[in-house]
Amino acid sequence: MNKVLLQGQGIETYYGKIQALKGIDFQVNEGEIATVIGSNGAGKSTLMMTIFGTPRARAGRIVFDGQDITQMPTYEIAHLGLAQSPEGRRIFPRMTVLENLQMGATVNALRNVTEDLPKVFRLFPRLEERQSQRAGTLSGGEQQMLAIGRAMMARPRLLLLDEPSLGLAPIIVKQIFDAIRMLNRQEGLTVLLVEQNANHALKLAHRAYVMVNGKITMSGTGQELLKRPEVRAAYLEGGH
Amino acid sequence: MVRDWDNNPELEVQHLTMRFGGLVAIGDLSFNVARKQITALIGPNGAGKTTVFNCITGFYKPTEGMLKLNHGDGKQFLLERMDDFRVNREARVARTFQNIRLFSGMTVVENLMVAQHNTLMNASGYTIGALLGIGGYKRAAAEALDKASYWLEKVNLLDRADDPAGDLSYGAQRRLEIARAMCTNPRLLCLDEPAAGLNPQESGELNKLLRTIRDEHDAAILLIEHDMSVVMGISDHIVVLDYGRKIADGTPDEVKIDPAVIRAYLGVEDEEDEDLVEEAIVAVAPDLAGTIKPAATKQAPTKPAPAKRAAKSKAPAKKATKSKAAAKKAGRK
Numbered sequence: 312m313n314k315v316l317l318q319g320q321g322i323e324t325y326y327g328k329i330q331a332l333k334g335i336d337f338q339v340n341e342g343e344i345a346t347v348i349g350s351n352g353a354g355k356s357t358l359m360m361t362i363f364g365t366p367r368a369r370a371g372r373i374v375f376d377g378q379d380i381t382q383m384p385t386y387e388i389a390h391l392g393l394a395q396s397p398e399g400r401r402i403f404p405r406m407t408v409l410e411n412l413q414m415g416a417t418v419n420a421l422r423n424v425t426e427d428l429p430k431v432f433r434l435f436p437r438l439e440e441r442q443s444q445r446a447g448t449l450s451g452g453e454q455q456m457l458a459i460g461r462a463m464m465a466r467p468r469l470l471l472l473d474e475p476s477l478g479l480a481p482i483i484v485k486q487i488f489d490a491i492r493m494l495n496r497q498e499g500l501t502v503l504l505v506e507q508n509a510n511h512a513l514k515l516a517h518r519a520y521v522m523v524n525g526k527i528t529m530s531g532t533g534q535e536l537l538k539r540p541e542v543r544a545a546y547l548e549g550g551h
Numbered sequence: 552m553v554r555d556w557d558n559n560p561e562l563e564v565q566h567l568t569m570r571f572g573g574l575v576a577i578g579d580l581s582f583n584v585a586r587k588q589i590t591a592l593i594g595p596n597g598a599g600k601t602t603v604f605n606c607i608t609g610f611y612k613p614t615e616g617m618l619k620l621n622h623g624d625g626k627q628f629l630l631e632r633m634d635d636f637r638v639n640r641e642a643r644v645a646r647t648f649q650n651i652r653l654f655s656g657m658t659v660v661e662n663l664m665v666a667q668h669n670t671l672m673n674a675s676g677y678t679i680g681a682l683l684g685i686g687g688y689k690r691a692a693a694e695a696l697d698k699a700s701y702w703l704e705k706v707n708l709l710d711r712a713d714d715p716a717g718d719l720s721y722g723a724q725r726r727l728e729i730a731r732a733m734c735t736n737p738r739l740l741c742l743d744e745p746a747a748g749l750n751p752q753e754s755g756e757l758n759k760l761l762r763t764i765r766d767e768h769d770a771a772i773l774l775i776e777h778d779m780s781v782v783m784g785i786s787d788h789i790v791v792l793d794y795g796r797k798i799a800d801g802t803p804d805e806v807k808i809d810p811a812v813i814r815a816y817l818g819v820e821d822e823e824d825e826d827l828v829e830e831a832i833v834a835v836a837p838d839l840a841g842t843i844k845p846a847a848t849k850q851a852p853t854k855p856a857p858a859k860r861a862a863k864s865k866a867p868a869k870k871a872t873k874s875k876a877a878a879k880k881a882g883r884k
Contacts, residue, residue, distance in 0.1 A: 326718070350750050352720030398721065398748075399650070437597060448571075451649045451744070452596025452777075478649065478747050480595045480777055482818035507750045546750055 313340040315374075316501050317362070317393075317469055322371035324354075324361045331357040333525040334371065339469065339503050339518065344495050346504045346512040346533065348546055349522035355505040356398045358522070359473050362503075363388055363395060375469070389418050392468035396475060398505075400458040404447025408438055411446050411457055415464030423466050431460040434490050435483075451478045459487065463494075469501045470494075476508055484508075488515060509546040513537045521546075556585035556788050559623065561739055561771040562607070567616035569602050569795075576602045577795040580616070584739065584788075586623055589765055589772045591782045593806075594792035595816055600775045601649055603792070604741050607773070608646045609635030620644065622738055640669055645737035647728040649744050649775070655717030659708055659727055662716050663699035666734035671695055695734075702730035705760060721748045726760075733764065740770045746778040754778055758785045779817075783807060791816065 317339040324332040331354045339345040347355050361368050364385045373381045380388050394415070403411050412431060416424050432439035435456040441449060446457055455478050462470055472491070476484040488511055494500040506512035513519055516533035521542060529536065536542045560583035569577040577599045584590045592600050605611040607618055607630060618630035620642050628642040638644050654662050664671070674691030675681035681688040703709040706726035711719060716727060725745055732740055745761075746754045758781055764770050776782050782789065782803070789806040791799040793815045799806050806812055 329718075351722030351748065351753060356721075450597040450601060456596070474748060478596075478744055478777060480816055481779060482816055483596060484777075485818050507748055509750065545752065 313342050315339070316341045316343075316376055317503065318372075318374045319358075319362070320372045320374075322358070322361060322368045322373065324357055324366055325369050326357075326366065331525055332361060332368070335522075335525075335527055337520055337527060337530075339501060341501055342495070342499045343517040344491065344502045344504060344515050345518040345520070346506060346516040347520045347522055348506065348509040348512055348536075348542075350545070351507075353522040354525040355522055356473055357525075359395065359397070359471050359503075359505055362471065363393070389465070392465075393471065394418075394462040394465035394467035394469075395471040396458045396462040396473060398473040398477070400451075400454045402446045402449075402454050402457050402461065404445065406446055407443050408446055408449070408457060409442040411461050412438070412442075412464050415461035416466075418465050424464070427464055427466065431463055434463075434486065435460055452480060452483065455479055456483070467500075469503060471503045471505075473505045474507060475504070476506065476511070484511075491515065509542075510537070513542075554788075555588065556583040556590065559586065559621070560584055561586040561621060561623070562773070563617070563619040563621070564603070564607070565617040565619070567603070567606060567618065568614045569599070569606055569611060570614045575795055577606070577613075577792075580792070580795070580797055582790045582797060582800055584771050584773050586771055587765055587769055588787035589761060589774060589785050590788045590790065591786040592773060592775050592790050592792065593777070593782055593816060594798075598792040599795040600792055601743055602795075604646060604743055604773075604775065606631070607638075607739075608644055608741060609633060609638035620739065639735055639737075643736060643738040644741065645732035645735045645739070646741040647725070647732055647743055647745060649747070651721075651724045651728060653716040653724055653727060653731070655715065657716060658713050659703065659716050659719070660696075660699050660712040662727060662731050663702060663734050664695055666731045667695040667698065669735075698734055699730075702733050705733075705763065706730045707756070722750075722753050725749070726757075729760065733768070733770075737770055740764065740772045742772065742774045742776075744775055744777065746776055746781045749778070751780065754781050757781060761785055 315338050319335055319337045322332050322335040323330065335358060347358060349355050360366065362373055364383060368381055372379060375391055375393065378391065380391065403414060406414070412428060413421060413424055416427065437453055438456055438460055441453065446454065449457065459472065459475055475487050479487065491502055492515055495502060504512055504516065513533040513536050519531060519533045519536045520527050521529040521536065529539065529542065562584040565581050567577055567580045568575070580603065592603060594600055602611065606613045609630065613631050616631065620628040620630055630638055630642060633642060654665060671691055675688040700709065703712055706729060708723060708727060711723065716724065719727060725748065729742065729745060746757055749757060761772060762785060765772055786803050789801065789803055790797060791806060791812050798811045798815060799809045
């Protein structure tokens with residue numbers, strides 16, 4: 312059994328008076344791919360953001376590698392080795408593609424740029440073609456690639472991906488999921504993944520959670536959840 | 552072969568070219584959008600799809616080419632020559648945005664009222680009439696509200712009408728953008744990735760909504776989308792771009808077996824006519840309750856049959872091709 316890398320206990324998050332997370336318990340072990348699935352508005356992205364301290368959890372505890380990060384400033388959390396590719400990309404639009412990627416590596420004082428840049432470019436050749444272009448002029452899908460690449464440049468111990476496939480062409484989506492699997496297998500990267508494409512996410516995941524209205528309603532291995540009829544009905548079947 | 556979309560189309564794009572400095576974002580692109588049909592514009596990231604939208608909707612002035620919109624009642628517009636605000640007001644082209652652009656501080660219903668600003672302004676005699684209580688402002692305002700409620704119901708957001716738009720989930724904001732566009736009574740509705748961030752169930756709902764718009768509101772729809780369950784499920788016509796040029800143009804069945812499309816976009820060979828089946832499923836899909844629990848309980852007993860569908864409609868969502876095979880495998884387990 313691997314050790315627990317990230318653990319949440321009874322996390323509650325509010326937006327004003329609205330409670331978005333109603334006591335979330337979850338964990339991600341070292342070397343695992345964990346996923347949270349659930350429909351729009353279930354609170355998945357809120358969970359991702361709460362881990363990073365914006366918004367702050369009003370109750371509960373978040374522990375990363377034995378350290379309580381619940382009240383830690385976001386930049387310190389980043390320095391512990393968590394990186395996120397957020398929903399909505401949030402790239403720096405007026406910096407070039409290359410500068411954006413370098414920003415990702417600032418938590419390591421840019422030590423790994425020469426080594427890791429080629430890796431990102433191998434995954435997303437389009438970014439290499441466009442490296443001196445301002446990121447704001449990239450197409451939506453290219454910005455998504457950049458957000459993922461920037462998170463990878465931080466060489467995180469835990470990579471949080473919020474809907475990495477959003478807005479990407481099918482061929483690129485496949486590459487991204489292959490890349491996640493590869494990074495996990497070969498380099499032991501731990502990943503927490505939020506994805507609408509539950510089918511893909513569950514197949515990839517060692518551990519999976521289903522979130523409904525701010526609560527975890529089911530958990531298990533990805534394969535287990537794939538077989539559950541209620542999961543199939545709610546998240547895997549289109550149009551019905 | 553004469554195609555539907557070549558015969559008196561709603562929109563003719565002819566030799567469209569858009570350059571940014573030395574970069575040719577779109578090169579000599581021509582295609583048609585048929586009246587009352589759903590046309591999908593697909594292609595790899597950075598192929599120029601959104602740029603085409605920006606040209607059609609007046610956000611960019613194309614470097615070269617013609618964009619002819621024909622309402623079919625004798626009214627014709629050359630979009631590339633019109634001021635951007637007239638493209639919506641007179642040519643009746645409406646759009647949604649890939650990166651959502653709602654008025655996030657306004658409520659949901661306020662967003663829809665703003666969309667009807669032109670109508671309301673006229674009715675109010677540019678405010679003066681409304682202030683004096685003369686003219687048809689009251690009636691116009693009531694109608695605007697009715698229309699807003701109508702579309703809120705269609706996109707399943709009626710119960711959120713008074714919440715700030717920024718508080719809605721991503722998927723709900725996308726639906727609100729569609730409702731806002733529809734409140735301007737468009738003849739041509741341009742949707743930039745309407746299914747992004749939707750789960751399979753929600754994209755099934757979207758398919759239904761778009762069909763309603765096409766069939767009951769006489770609008771032509773032009774759509775950019777990567778979710779193949781949507782594209783293949785509802786499109787009448789697909790145009791494929793790569794590096795700003797057209798590489799394919801045809802029906803879904805033609806396009807999905809086109810080797811150039813598979814190479815540039817889909818990735819791997821498509822195995823079956825799953826999408827046809829899927830289309831059938833979506834068509835019969837009854838109303839899709841927004842909540843998960845009821846759906847789950849309803850579904851559970853009929854598991855064996857839907858299991859296969861699951862694979863189907865799930866996989867093409869964004870992943871297309873290869874994942875479909877895998878999904879099917881999973882479905883059989």
